[in-house]
Amino acid sequence: MSSASEVAGREAVYRLVVAEDAYLIREGIRSALEREEDEVEVLEYCPDLDSLLRAVEEHRPNVVITDIRMPPTNTDEGIRAATALRENHPEIGVVVISQYVSPHYALKLFEHGSAGRAYLLKEHVGHRIQLMEAIREVAAGGSVVDPKVVDVLVEARMRAKNSLLARLSTREREVLAGVATGASNAAIAESLFLTKRAVEKNINSLFAKLDLSDDKATSRRVRAALLFIADSDLEEKSDV
Amino acid sequence: MNGSAVSRGAGLGQLDLETELREYAFGTALEKSDLVVIAVAFAGAVAAVAVVATGGVTSQTTAFSAVLVTNIAALALGGLVWRRARPSSAFGNLLLAEGALVLVSGLAGSPNSVLYLIGMLAVWAVALGATWLLLVFPGSRVTGAAWIVMAAALGTFLLGELPLIFMSSNVFGVSGITGCATACPANPALAVHAPAAAEVFRRVEGVLQATWGLGLVCFLTARFAWASRARRRLTFPVLVSAAPLVAVFTINAVVVDLAGVHPGSSGIEIFAGARIVYPLGFIAGLLFARAYAGEALAFMARKLVGRPSVAAVEQLVRRVLDDPQARLVFWLPRSGHFVDRHGTRAVLDPESAGLTWRAFGHGDAQVLAVVHDVALGEDPELVEAVGAASLLTLENRRLEHDLLDSVDALRASQRRLVGAASAERRKIERDLHDGVQQKLVALRIQLELVRDLARENGLGERLDGLATDFDDALDELRSTAHGIYPPLLADEGLEAALREVARRASVALTLDLEDVGRLSEDRETAIYYCCIEALQNVAKHAGEDAVASLRLWREPKAVRFSVRDDGVGFVPRPGTRGAGLTNMTDRIGAVGGTLAVRSDPGAGTTVSGGVAIDSDRSGDVVGV
Incomplete structure (x- = not known):
């Protein structure tokens, strides 16, 4: 179990390759990362999928930050890059940055395993804590989902009457959302002003209510929670 | 018949319809030529009576002029009816010509020997003309086996009667037309008095005339036996009305001329009566054909209620025309050719396989054609009725078809519009995503960086508020773009x-x-x-x-x-x-x-x- 602070304590230097085709965003990322130069080193900025894959071979970074929609096809190059890297360089963490709040891409990113993958909204790249947390998590094999993506989902599911989420208490829902973002128990405890023990109790009860197995590996726990929020409601009732 | 003639179907304009109704009810106005015919016939009849009345040669002046006048009247009437009913047929004119010959034959009643001779020659021409009429009816030209009969008839005159004129003083009496067996005017053409030679020619004439008469009987019988139903409808009245004349003529040829038995006066009266009757057959035939066509039209109208298929209409056309080969073809104005009901191009060759065709439509615009047996060309009224009924039925279908066509076109244009709209929405979504949204996202990043820096200077709180506003704007833009065209759907x-x-x-x-x-x-x-x-x-x-x-x-x-x-x-x-x-x-x-x-x-x-x-x-x- 690795929390962000533990990773930072090791004073690891993250060697990055960044892929983003839009100039303005690229410059934004550059400014954001320049702030962190004692912790982060950017080896190359790439404008498309091919140059990204080539740069990875050349520099062997430990983290890749990539846009989803890039040349050549402007569809899901970022996801494809993440899939390809899991195959060839499983040790490299990938932070996919996107303008889409849609969980579709997050789930697609996790389709072949969630370890070392993060899904971050582009507008939060400037948010120092979120960005660095994502980089640290994926480098350590963890998973992160932008809280906003989870919020949107939870909100929609809560609007739906009869939703399984409605069986949870408000506190349990908040904890579940935290789990889905990839936050550690400690981080959840901190953000909700709870004790770590209380968070663990909530997790146990909500996972029992939802019939989910609480996986000790955070990355898998994230995926299970996210999948549950996004889809389980739907699939579960499909044979009704 | 002229296959390419476009028959006038139901007119759409009210004026057209009115005109057609009037024409249908009262016939077209009499043309000048018709008036001339009537005037000539009338004057001729008067003249004939006058000629006979002023010192007539015959003992039966009254009967002779009565036959003459009624014969002229019947032929003139037949001619007019035929010209009216079938303008494309020459038969009406043939009847008028025959009438004119009868008119001239009235001179045979004159005591003047030259006029008498001309009249008697005209009598022969009348006989030849009547034969021609019977042989060619309802056409106008002698063809095939009819030539044998015609040859016998012409031979009778050219090889028998004509030479006799030059060598016998009493040549015409035997035909008994005027009944002047003993008191006929002298023969002005008499050149040589040669009774022996005359007897030979008389024999030749007798044989040929018998051949003529019997040939005519055989030909008419055979032709009727082999005729199509349409032709039988037309020729049956002619056969009935001409039978007395042909019979009397043939018996006269065999018994009188050949066997030398002189007819009694009753024979002459029968012959005169038969002459009066036979032209009426030509009129009756036409009326029969018309009546049948009317019945056929009514029959079709009864059968064509509802929305019969094209195949059903075609089946009915075959039944009514009694022609298993008959079919309907439809004009494609844009392609400029006919197609059958399966849409296959129909090549209409008037020469092919004994078929001909007749087009129907409005004014000059043809809509469909009835392809039928050539023999039905003799029954144009029927083809006309069948074609008009088909046109009327299928015209509605065509309008329906046109309507469906335009519905299709409308749907296609609707599809294009919706397609264009959705393509446009997709483009707008892309523009928003790649343009405005991109820029806002970049600004949002910069804002966050600035906020970090500003915190130390106490500007942080204001920038926090700004960041929240910014996020709201971004959310709104995002959901707008998504609503315009969901990128996931496109991708x-x-x-x-x-x-x-x-x-x-x-x-x-x-x-x-x-x-x-x-x-x-x-x-x-x-x-x-x-x-x-x-x-x-x-x-x-x-x-x-x-x-x-x-x-x-x-x-x-x-x-x-x-x-x-x-x-x-x-x-x-x-x-x-x-x-x-x-x-x-x-x-x-x-x-x-x-x-x-x-x-x-x-x-x-x-x-x-x-x-x-x-x-x-x-x-x-x-x-x-």
Whole structure:
């Protein structure tokens, strides 16, 4: 179990390759990362999928930050890059940055395993804590989902009457959302002003209510929670 | 008949119709030539009577002039009727010519020997003309076997009678026309008095005349026996009315001329009566044909109620025309040729296989043609009736067809419009995503960086507020762009896009989504929006506890969807569709799809629909 602070304590230097085709965003990322130069080193900025894959071979970074929609096809190059890297360089963490709040891409990113993958909204790249947390998590094999993506989902599911989420208490829902973002128990405890023990109790009860197995590996726990929020409601009732 | 003549069908304009009705009821106005014919016939008849009355040679002056006048009248009447009824036929003119010859033959009643000779020659011409009329009816030219009879007739005159004129003082008496057996005027053409030679020619004449008469009997009988029904309808009255004349003539030839038995006066009266009667057959034939055509038209009209298929109409045409080869062909104005009912091009060659054709339409615009046996050319009234009835029936079908055509065209243009609109929406979404949204995102990043720096200077709180406003603006823009055209639909197709819709749906929803592959953009958009609209309806109307199910599946030739709920339902009433439902129907209709809504109070609502994917446009299914 690795929390962000533990990773930072090791004073690891993250060697990055960044892929983003839009100039303005690229410059934004550059400014954001320049702030962190004692912790982060950017080896190359790439404008498309091919140059990204080539740069990875050349520099062997430990983290890749990539846009989803890039040349050549402007569809899901970022996801494809993440899939390809899991195959060839499983040790490299990938932070996919996107303008889409849609969980579709997050789930697609996790389709072949969630370890070392993060899904971050582009507008939060400037948010120092979120960005660095994502980089640290994926480098350590963890998973992160932008809280906003989870919020949107939870909100929609809560609007739906009869939703399984409605069986949870408000506190349990908040904890579940935290789990889905990839936050550690400690981080959840901190953000909700709870004790770590209380968070663990909530997790146990909500996972029992939802019939989910609480996986000790955070990355898998994230995926299970996210999948549950996004889809389980739907699939579960499909044979009704 | 002229195959390319366009017959006048039902006129559309009121004026046309009126004119046609008047013509139908009263006939067309008499033409000048008709008036001339009537005047000449009348004057001729008067003259004939005058000639006979002033010192007539015959003992039967009254009978002679009566025969003459009625014969002229009958032939003139027949001629006029024929010219009127069948303007394209020369037979009417033949009748008039025959009438003129009869007129001239009136001179045979004159005591003047030259006039008498001319009159008697005209009598011969009348006999030859009558033979011609009977042989050619209802045509105008002698053909085939009829030439044998005609040759015998001409031979009788040229080889028998004509030489006799130059060598016998009493040549015409034997035919007994005027009855001047003993007191005829002298023969002015007499050149040599040679009784022996004359007897030889008289024999020759007798034999040839008998051949003529018997040949005529055989020919008319045989022709009637072999005739088509149409021709029989026409020739039967002629056969009946000409039978006395032909019989008397033949008996006269065999018994009087050949056997030398002199006829009594009753024989002459029968002959005179037969002459009066026979032209009426030509008129009666025509009336029979017309009456039959009228009956056929009424029969067809009775059979053609409702909306008979083209095949049924064609079948009826065959039955009424009694012609198994008859068929209907339809004019394609744009292609400039006829097609049969299967749409195969029909080549109309007047020469081919004993078939001919007649076109029907409005004014100069032909619509269809009846292809029929050449023999039916003798029954134009029938073909006309059949063609007009077919035209009337199928004209309605054509209008219907045109209407369907324009509905198709309308649908196509609707499809183009919707297609263009959805392409435009997609472009706007891309522009927003790649342009404004991109820039805002970049600014948002910069704002965050600035906020970090500003915190130390106490500007942090104000910038926090700014950041929140910024996020709101970004959210709004994002949802606007998504509403304009969902990027997932464009990138990944229906299944992924609908799954995403379900995730954000505010109703409890079960999913059964099949990967239906990619369809054309307009089809995908249509199905997508119908599903969204239906889900929104569930959220709005189905009630608090309603659970909906969304299905998407692919059939061999269609992609189908359904949105079902177990909510309160409603009573569907025609004409009370909401804007939402109308919208859905329009969208799906624009891509040639269908939509159905079923609902019952308490039993929920089901909206289902489908879009065909086997259409003519290739590349419809981009990938499966």
